[in-house]
Amino acid sequence: MPNYIEPIEKLIRQFTKLPGVGSKTAQRYALTVLSMTEEEARAFAQAVVEAKEKVTVCSICGNYTDADPCHVCSTRDNSTICVVQEAKDVLAVERLGEYHGVYHVLGGVLNPLKGIGREDIRLAELFQRLTGDVKEVILATDTSAEGEATATYIARFVKQYGIRVTRLAQGISIGSELQYADEVTLSRAFTNRKEL
Amino acid sequence: MPNYIEPIEKLIRQFTKLPGVGSKTAQRYALTVLSMTEEEARAFAQAVVEAKEKVTVCSICGNYTDADPCHVCSTRDNSTICVVQEAKDVLAVERLGEYHGVYHVLGGVLNPLKGIGREDIRLAELFQRLTGDVKEVILATDTSAEGEATATYIARFVKQYGIRVTRLAQGISIGSELQYADEVTLSRAFTNRKEL
Numbered sequence: 001m002p003n004y005i006e007p008i009e010k011l012i013r014q015f016t017k018l019p020g021v022g023s024k025t026a027q028r029y030a031l032t033v034l035s036m037t038e039e040e041a042r043a044f045a046q047a048v049v050e051a052k053e054k055v056t057v058c059s060i061c062g063n064y065t066d067a068d069p070c071h072v073c074s075t076r077d078n079s080t081i082c083v084v085q086e087a088k089d090v091l092a093v094e095r096l097g098e099y100h101g102v103y104h105v106l107g108g109v110l111n112p113l114k115g116i117g118r119e120d121i122r123l124a125e126l127f128q129r130l131t132g133d134v135k136e137v138i139l140a141t142d143t144s145a146e147g148e149a150t151a152t153y154i155a156r157f158v159k160q161y162g163i164r165v166t167r168l169a170q171g172i173s174i175g176s177e178l179q180y181a182d183e184v185t186l187s188r189a190f191t192n193r194k195e196l
Numbered sequence: 197m198p199n200y201i202e203p204i205e206k207l208i209r210q211f212t213k214l215p216g217v218g219s220k221t222a223q224r225y226a227l228t229v230l231s232m233t234e235e236e237a238r239a240f241a242q243a244v245v246e247a248k249e250k251v252t253v254c255s256i257c258g259n260y261t262d263a264d265p266c267h268v269c270s271t272r273d274n275s276t277i278c279v280v281q282e283a284k285d286v287l288a289v290e291r292l293g294e295y296h297g298v299y300h301v302l303g304g305v306l307n308p309l310k311g312i313g314r315e316d317i318r319l320a321e322l323f324q325r326l327t328g329d330v331k332e333v334i335l336a337t338d339t340s341a342e343g344e345a346t347a348t349y350i351a352r353f354v355k356q357y358g359i360r361v362t363r364l365a366q367g368i369s370i371g372s373e374l375q376y377a378d379e380v381t382l383s384r385a386f387t388n389r390k391e392l
Binding site for chain 1: 215
């Protein structure tokens with residue numbers, strides 16, 4: 001099968017490394033880069049290199065940062081730790097503007113089928129943080145089976161220290177119609193029903 | 197609204213310049229870059245810069261090339277010119293392995309509504325190529341209204357030189373069901389029906 005000339009093929013191969021990008025999409029992206037000015041293409045490449053150079057991971061919470069410890073860890077109330085799976089989940093919570101504690105990014109969840117065990121996510125780092133200052137650990141892992149199992153595992157461990165452990169409420173999404181709620185969500189909404 | 201730290205935001209903004217990439221997808225791409233090794237990220241950036249540096253446009257056919265004139269223009273039968281809208285269309289035809297002539301990339305089609313006129317696409321360059329050697333011009337622009345109009349315009353001009361002008365056949369796609377063919381396609385398939 002004929003291909004583009006080598007520099008274009010090389011760029012297409014690089015774009016296919018991005019999540020969800022197949023060869024057709026990568027081709028569109030590569031042709032877009034070719035239609036940029038040299039300056040724009042340089043700025044693009046520069047942004048990739050700079051992000052990699054300047055961004056590190058906070059040694060305390062595991063979130064992306066350009067200073068260690070990160071801004072959140074060094075300035076916020078560290079008596080509450082919100083445990084999330086990925087760095088992008090931190091942003092989701094931050095958008096609320098309601099949470100004033102610190103975070104702990106696990107970098108994944110326990111998944112025996114994929115061979116992801118306790119040593120593969122930042123669990124030891126979390127447990128090290130459970131000093132006298134910590135009053136509450138909020139478990140905000142996904143509601144997937146693995147997210148639930150990871151939350152249960154952490155909860156059991158944290159409770160030994162007499163620290164309060166909470167999990168984000170689960171139920172029907174606000175604004176959604178009952179008929180479209182999946183069975184597991186609906187069942188959990190019944191179990192967790194609240195007295196009015 | 198809180199954001200990622202500046203180097204990440206910068207990278208996200210760069211990714212949103214790619215076609216069809218919104219802020220959520222750009223965010224996913226940026227976080228993927230952060231999870232690459234420094235070497236991988238550098239290779240990515242390098243591919244962007246190199247593609248821009250090494251790839252030029254063939255002064256004859258307008259296709260992307262790393263040598264001018266391009267490999268196709270300098271080695272193939274130039275008595276047949278296949279006229280296409282974009283460089284990626286060349287690849288689509290090349291994949292067939294059946295066409296042995298040369299190409300002419302217009303870089304767009306006439307579109308008065310978008311203000312794209314005769315000077316904005318490579319029409320003059322095409323007409324300059326209509327020397328005594330050229331025996332046939334195959335019009336392979338898209339079957340959109342603009343693609344059709346552009347083909348008609350070119351056909352009228354080329355015919356003045358007594359050169360054969362053809363258009364790719366239009367009809368029902370091979371392997372598709374009649375019931376799903378759109379009306380325009382079906383109508384054209386009737387008009388262009390062939391004696392068996």
